[in-house]
Amino acid sequence: MPTATRWSRCRRRGRRKLIAATLPDIVSTPVNKAEGLNDPSLLEPADWEEFRAEAHRALDVALNFVRDRPQEAAWEETPPGLKVTDKELPVHGQPLGEVVNAVQRDVLPYTLGNTHPRFWGWVNGSGTPSGVISQAFVGAINANMGGRDHSPMYIERQLLAWMRQLFSYPEDASGLICTGTSYATLLALAVARQHALGESVREQGNGGAALVAYCSEQAHVSVSKAMEILGLGSRALRSVPVRPDFTLDHAALDAMIRSDVALGMKPFAVISCVGAVNTGAIDELEIIGQICRENGLWHHVDGAFGALIVLSPELRHRLAGIEHADSIAFDFHKWMHVTYAAACVLIRDGELHRRSFATSHAYLQGESRGVAAGAPWPCDYGIDLSRGFAALGIWMLLNEMGTKRLGEAIYRNCRQAAWLGQQVDSMKQLQRLAPVSLNIVCFRFAPAGLSRQQLNRINRHIVVTLHCDGIAVPSFTELAGETAIRVCIANHRTRLDDLQALLDAVIEIGARLMTAGLEGEEFDVSTH
Ligand SMILES: *Cc1c(COP(=O)(O)O)cnc(C)c1O
Numbered sequence: 001m002p003t004a005t006r007w008s009r010c011r012r013r014g015r016r017k018l019i020a021a022t023l024p025d026i027v028s029t030p031v032n033k034a035e036g037l038n039d040p041s042l043l044e045p046a047d048w049e050e051f052r053a054e055a056h057r058a059l060d061v062a063l064n065f066v067r068d069r070p071q072e073a074a075w076e077e078t079p080p081g082l083k084v085t086d087k088e089l090p091v092h093g094q095p096l097g098e099v100v101n102a103v104q105r106d107v108l109p110y111t112l113g114n115t116h117p118r119f120w121g122w123v124n125g126s127g128t129p130s131g132v133i134s135q136a137f138v139g140a141i142n143a144n145m146g147g148r149d150h151s152p153m154y155i156e157r158q159l160l161a162w163m164r165q166l167f168s169y170p171e172d173a174s175g176l177i178c179t180g181t182s183y184a185t186l187l188a189l190a191v192a193r194q195h196a197l198g199e200s201v202r203e204q205g206n207g208g209a210a211l212v213a214y215c216s217e218q219a220h221v222s223v224s225k226a227m228e229i230l231g232l233g234s235r236a237l238r239s240v241p242v243r244p245d246f247t248l249d250h251a252a253l254d255a256m257i258r259s260d261v262a263l264g265m266k267p268f269a270v271i272s273c274v275g276a277v278n279t280g281a282i283d284e285l286e287i288i289g290q291i292c293r294e295n296g297l298w299h300h301v302d303g304a305f306g307a308l309i310v311l312s313p314e315l316r317h318r319l320a321g322i323e324h325a326d327s328i329a330f331d332f333h334k335w336m337h338v339t340y341a342a343a344c345v346l347i348r349d350g351e352l353h354r355r356s357f358a359t360s361h362a363y364l365q366g367e368s369r370g371v372a373a374g375a376p377w378p379c380d381y382g383i384d385l386s387r388g389f390a391a392l393g394i395w396m397l398l399n400e401m402g403t404k405r406l407g408e409a410i411y412r413n414c415r416q417a418a419w420l421g422q423q424v425d426s427m428k429q430l431q432r433l434a435p436v437s438l439n440i441v442c443f444r445f446a447p448a449g450l451s452r453q454q455l456n457r458i459n460r461h462i463v464v465t466l467h468c469d470g471i472a473v474p475s476f477t478e479l480a481g482e483t484a485i486r487v488c489i490a491n492h493r494t495r496l497d498d499l500q501a502l503l504d505a506v507i508e509i510g511a512r513l514m515t516a517g518l519e520g521e522e523f524d525v526s527t528h
Contacts, residue, residue: 051096058100059132065108066115066129070493073470074118078110113473117493118502121475123277123305123334126491130400131339134393145177145387147377149370156378156391162398163344166310168323174350176381177342177391181304182222184329184345187357187382189213189226189269191327191347192298194356196268202356206231212260214238215271216248218278220302223271245435246281246479248272250288257295269298274319275306278477278486280417280438282306285321292326301325304343305334305490306438311407315414332394335410335439335490342390357381409492413439417489420499429507433484442477442484445510456483458513465509472502 031037045051114124143152160175178184194201197209211232215223217239224234238260240253257267270292272283285301292299301307301322307330309315310322322328328346332338347353358380366375379385398406421436424443431446444459460483463476477486485506487499 054095054097054100057097059136061100061104061108062132063129066127066132069111069115070117072109072116073113074116074473075113075467075470076110077468082106082110114491115493116473117491117495118472118498119491120487120489120494120502121473123488123490125331125334125337125340126493127339128337128397128401128492130397131337131393134396135339137396138389138392141389141392143389143392145389145391146379146385147364147366147374148372149374152389152392153374153378155389155395159391159395159398160344160346163346166403167307167319167328167346169328169346169348172350173346173348174353174381175344175346176378177344177387177394178382178384179341179390180222180333180343181220181302181329181331182225183383184343185222185271185300185302186226186229187345188300188327188329188347189223189230189271191349191353191356192269192300193230193232195298195326195349195352196266199355210236210265211268212236212238212265213269213271214240214253214256214267215302216240216242216246216273216276216283218242218246218248218276218281219271219273220277220304223302242281245437246276246279248283248288250284250291253288254291257291257297267295267297269300271300271302272325273306274301274303274322275309275438277304278440278479278484279434279442280306280436280440280488282318282437285319285325287321289321289324298327299325301328303328303330305331308332308335308406309410309414309438311336311403312411312414313407314411315407332390332397335413336394336397336406337409337492338390338393338397342394354380357383410439413489413491413494416494416496416499417441417487419496420487420489420503423499423503427503427507429510430503433479433482439489441487441489442479443487444482444484445506447510447514452482454517458510458517459483459485461513462506462509466502466505469505471505472498474502 112124113119115127119126141152143150145152145156147153156177159177163169163175164171164173176184176187178187192213193206193211196211197206201207213223213227213232213236215237219239224237227237228234238256240256241249243249253270260267270288272285272288274282274285276283289299291297303322307319307322307328310319326348330344332342332344333340354376364377364379364385365372366377367373378387417436417439420441421432421443424430424432424441429445429447430443432441432443434440434442444455445462446455450458460476463474463485466472466474474485474487477484487502
């Protein structure tokens with residue numbers, strides 16, 4: 001018998017004995033029916049009806065969470081006992097019901113709050129109840145969206161065709177559903193690099209080419225990260241000054257391009273902001289596109305949240321010129337409220353996109369029939385081979401709501417921001433720090449007689465207090481050195497009463513801090 005042979009060999013070589021004793025050779029040991037290789041319930045329920053009852057209870061827990069979250073605090077800190085990472089790795093499992101209980105007890109009460117009506121921090125989507133259902137189907141199907149011929153691939157393709165249609169892109173433009181605008185921008189700039197350096201860049205790398213790109217100083221950090229990852233370096237990303245409305249100053253852009261060319265640099269791309277992260281400013285796409293065409297540069301649009309105003313008939317005119325851009329990156333998980341993570345990149349030149357990522361490995365070769373058919377495969381348009389089925393949640397939400405309701409939710413947030421801006425302007429103690437151009441309001445508590453430093457400290461303290469007391473979640477940012485309370489309304493659950501509550505709380509906390517300050521405290525928030 002093979003095992004016996006092996007044993008004797010091991011006895012002769014004393015050192016390997018232990019290995020042979022503890023690791024029976026799984027290939028050569030005769031298979032015994034009593035091993036349970038016919039047992040269907042290894043990772044499946046032993047009793048489907050019992051499992052179904054547990055699953056229905058879990059679904060109720062999830063739905064109740066979505067329904068009741070607005071009545072809870074906007075945020076509650078995770079207790080210290082749950083911030084630990086020293087729990088034992090589970091070796092023996094437990095019934096699903098126990099695991100659901102743990103989620104209900106330890107996770108649900110301490111979530112970020114972005115499903116709450118008073119969450120306006122950073123840019124977060126607020127999800128929808130039906131997201132619970134699409135996630136269930138994603139789990140049921142467990143599609144791998146790298147390629148091959150199966151119905152989920154046609155859902156993603158339909159979705160991309162709809163996106164082309166929304167942005168008036170040509171039919172041979174390509175796209176990919178991906179995890180975020182950071183990822184989408186990285187892909188787009190990789191294609192832009194290939195556009196500038198030719199196909200040889202895939203084999204030879206950048207080869208010291210002095211490529212430079214341009215974006216406004218208000219652009220998102222993901223643009224600079226993409227430059228780093230592409231091996232071009234963040235210094236090769238020129239920061240173009242903005243005008244008083246925080247949009248890119250295109251006269252300055254034009255001058256910077258000329259000066260770089262004179263210095264022997266090779267400008268290759270301009271990244272426009274549609275919805276700059278601090279203020280919501282929308283760069284002038286027509287003019288920037290014109291500058292790009294004149295100089296042979298790639299025009300990429302970072303429309304992470306802003307590009308979705310394409311869904312609103314009242315707002316979409318502000319995207320004029322986006323249809324000429326070479327690429328567009330945007331998120332579904334922000335202002336369209338699709339469950340994280342779901343984003344999209346569109347590339348006007350679909351063939352260049354494919355040539356920037358396609359590979360030809362034997363084990364990934366396609367066929368004209370069977371499971372290996374269905375070309376072209378998404379894995380030839382990006383980095384991932386295995387990909388999740390985010391497209392389903394987007395497709396289901398579009399089918400459920402239609403573009404009309406989703407666009408209304410976006411428009412409503414802009415009107416709410418306008419209202420908030422008007423309220424701020426009407427209140428003596430408050431000061432607006434940027435124009436309200438979309439869904440973001442930047443303002444501060446600004447009583448007379450405080451220095452800039454004191455104003456900055458007191459406003460940071462106000463935001464932290466709003467969080468810690470669970471009242472609301474704005475974030476803060478800096479505009480020309482001034483700390484602003486930043487309210488980004490990408491939340492379909494927000495009502496005017498919520499924004500009124502925010503204003504009342506800011507005034508109340510500010511007044512309290514002023515009194516404390518008069519008693520000698522220096523609004524010191526350094527301890528937070
Ligand atoms: C959020 C955001 C990004 C990054 O998108 P992710 O989906 O978080 O990767 C890029 N640009 C802007 C303007 C954003 O708001």
